[in-house]
Amino acid sequence: MKLGFVTDPLGSRRAYNDPAVALMRAAQSHGHEVFAIQTPSLSWRRPEPGHAGGVFGEVLQMHLRPDDHDWYREVAREWRPLRFLDAVLVCIDPPADAEFFTATWLLERAEADGLRVFNRPRALREHSEKIATAEFAQFTPTTLITRHLRQLREFIDSERDVILKPVDGGEKVRVFRVHRNDRNRNAIAEALTDDGRRTIIAQRYLPEIDQGDKRILLIAGKVVPWCLARIPRAGETRGSLAAGGTGVAQELSPRDREIAETLAPQLLKRGLLLVGLDVIGDYLTGINVSHPGGMVELRQQSGFDAAGATISAIERVCGLT
Template sequence: MQLSFAKEISGKGVSLALGFVVDPLASRHAFNDPAVALMRAAQSHGHEVFAIETPSLGWRKPEDGHPGGCFGELIHLHLRPDDHDWYRETGRAWRPLRSLDAVVVCLEPPADGEFLAVTWLLERAEAEGLRVFNRPRALREHSEKIAIAEFPQFAPSTVISRDPSRLHEFIDEQRDVVVKPVDGGAKVRVFRVHRNDPNRNVVVETLTDNGRRTVIAQRYLPAIAQGDKRILLIGGKVVPWCLARIPRAGETRGSLAAGGTGVAQELSPGERAIAETLGPLLLKRGLLIVGLDVIGDALTGINVSHPAGLAEIRQQSGFDAAGATITAIEHACGIS
């Protein structure tokens, strides 16, 4: 039987026990971390907050003396507004994940073997009745870089391959391209390569590991100077503000981890058109919160596991995207 922590809170309705599957807490930077923003929003909505660090996840066969199923170490947290001392641990225990009301996945790329193992384990928890946001199968099926291949009408000129000859052909054709691994994160190696670049062979050989690793090459978009936009979808609806990650001088990457500057901006008509097309479709697949990466009017990535931009958008625009996400989760859990 489902064991729920949910209880009535005077004046606040129903309180949920929400688990957040995260990379180790010690690695979190609270001032702009989306997991921290979501946990703070959950607490402000009156819910109990538990962190579940990925190394603690596992599964055991049900047998005498052991209920079995997917389990993890549930770390009960009290969130604080101080970004340098942002939480107090108020208890921890190994519990079946189904003892929670819902779990929210907040994991940074890369989508490596351990990431896949997390989705497989959470899929077992989902089969036991646990609500998981975003759904584990949907997390697996939407590679941040390769997912744009489903929406070629919005993508820039692109080739995805491990074959150096295909990549060189693309560089010759497009003249100015950006090349990067398909499974990287914010600090990923990103190279801008010109057709006459004397180092192009080295770049292609290094990134593909001499044809062993798949990479993505895209036509260089001068609009990157105005920012690599992170557009948020929550419950299939478009957040009216995006975070433009503007590269520092001489840099190709706009990510904040690479030194970019985050500026909250209202969406352009072209950006909104992309987001409104994808929002309902992705929600039907179990993706409650999604971050679209857009440069100019071109879709360059679909992030489904680490919705960066929540904190900065609220700080600069006042729009509480993290709170809207928790409201969407409440609705999905049937309490609002």
């Protein structure tokens, strides 16, 4: 197959633990041709004489290498319609900003023209990493989503020890632990909400974060039996690897499996083939649908090849197996 990867600029990729690079390498090892379409080049044009129209971009054909410092060779580069590809995987990092939504709208046009896109563009738009958990409230900690400052003050008063964070953002998102008696609590809430103009999330603090913020992968409706527990460094409340956390592979707990097996079939029906759940202790805190990490570390520590399993799932959907 000819597999395309819609990705942020390649220069921003950290090959040693980047899931997009892992997926590209897996695709090549399965015998497929690998192409990258960097998001700034995604375009659409009306069909007319002299131009086929539709969604097109600058397409880079790649040969992947095992060296993380020099991880690919450019085979060819040209502007062309995406319809020549058999399938496209979307590997765009948060935040879900205007350019992210524009990319999904353009890819939805390509999908309408017959291109298979994983995950489906509409599903990417409809599943905010943090807010999507509200659909599965039976698994979430005590949570408030608001930009109303009085509501936030009352929530902090009632819950005593809370986490405040934006509704979007990547691994280095600003996360604050706030106690009821903190003198700066109101100032932090005002800053995060831009004085009530930006919605944020407040959640009861979960001390289980000390055992790790667990990333659980779902592939084609199946639950990967291992998770990556991202353990915060000393003095941190964030477990993400970008914030200095340490990733430790571990088998799923019964509660992890309950959460994952409940969500997996529902998310697959919506066109979400690859999903990363975030679970702290017994609680669901995030649903990552655009570029879930953790697969490189899982393979290194557990031997489970999540990238290869994802490519195999795409092969089945495309009728190759």
